[in-house]
Amino acid sequence: xFMNLFIVIPxxxxxxxxxxxxxxxxxxxPEANIVVVDDGSIDNTFKQVKETGVKVLRHxxxxxxxxxxxTGNEYxxxxxxxxxxxxxxxxxxxxxxxxxxxxxxxxxxxxVVLGSRFLDKNSNIPFTxxxxxxxxxIILNWFFTGLRLTDVHNGFRAxxxxxxxxxxxxxxxxxxxxxxxxxxNKNKLKYKEVPVQIIYNEYGQGFFDxxxxxxxxxIKKIL
Amino acid sequence: MLIQFLIILFSLFAxxxxxxxxxxxxxxxxxxxxxxxxxxxxxxxxxxFKETDRIANFFGVEKGADLAVYVSVLxxxxxxxxxxxxxxxxxxxxxxxxxxxxxxK
Numbered sequence: 389x390f391m392n393l394f395i396v397i398p399x400x401x402x403x404x405x406x407x408x409x410x411x412x413x414x415x416x417x418p419e420a421n422i423v424v425v426d427d428g429s430i431d432n433t434f435k436q437v438k439e440t441g442v443k444v445l446r447h448x449x450x451x452x453x454x455x456x457x458x459t460g461n462e463y464x465x466x467x468x469x470x471x472x473x474x475x476x477x478x479x480x481x482x483x484x485x486x487x488x489x490x491x492x493x494x495x496x497x498x499x500v501v502l503g504s505r506f507l508d509k510n511s512n513i514p515f516t517x518x519x520x521x522x523x524x525x526i527i528l529n530w531f532f533t534g535l536r537l538t539d540v541h542n543g544f545r546a547x548x549x550x551x552x553x554x555x556x557x558x559x560x561x562x563x564x565x566x567x568x569x570x571x572x573n574k575n576k577l578k579y580k581e582v583p584v585q586i587i588y589n590e591y592g593q594g595f596f597d598x599x600x601x602x603x604x605x606x607i608k609k610i611l
Numbered sequence: 612m613l614i615q616f617l618i619i620l621f622s623l624f625a626x627x628x629x630x631x632x633x634x635x636x637x638x639x640x641x642x643x644x645x646x647x648x649x650x651x652x653x654x655x656x657x658x659x660f661k662e663t664d665r666i667a668n669f670f671g672v673e674k675g676a677d678l679a680v681y682v683s684v685l686x687x688x689x690x691x692x693x694x695x696x697x698x699x700x701x702x703x704x705x706x707x708x709x710x711x712x713x714x715x716k
Contacts, residue, residue: 447713607695
């Protein structure tokens, strides 16, 4: 039996794919509370989500994925969530993996579960993305957070209520992935990685986005 | 020299603006006096620029003008740092407001 499960889906200008993602998530986990956080989209994303009937929160202006996830977390915690799942709105995550990612929390094994595309060989990761973005990110992440993980920029994760309350995402843009791991370490939350498959329908973050993340992390260290 | 004339002219213009801002209460007294002191310092250093070489020598720099450039660069770095801090703080505030609006609806 599921506890009070909240699936937070951040979205920004994904009018073409968001509807399909929501329908799939609904089909796989009908008992879950789906919360879509629209990060100030300028296309028809908001309308598309509204039509599906799920809860939709809207940022009046674009604030970045980190800010969007924190909004989702706060909504979920305020509404009694026992487990919060972060699930991308662009169709990169498989709904079949949701049960897999929440199971260790249901079993009271850990407080946070992180999806990893490197624990098995199911994700068809583009070569340049793997060796020039994701692998260097793992090393940098280790340096900034103190935790050595197999995958760091995977937005698929689950957290218990306790963890969702303790993890404060202050990095509004893409550096939030590293910040979440840092928060896990800082709050001494038990965590584990589980293999998930990533579907590469588009390239996602580019090489220069990596530099933006690095800049955000360095500024936070200095300030 | 033309450059001295231009620097003094600019400083006097800055001082006149400063007085205007004081009258309209856009600057606090401490800010006003700090800036006034700074612009008089600039005027003084421009008129008696040979004297600034002695101060520069004390710091191990040959010319007063060079020292002024070094100090200015350091000051600008500090200013940029302060601006980054301020912008970051404002970004956080904007996010907070945006979030509250989203959660209230």
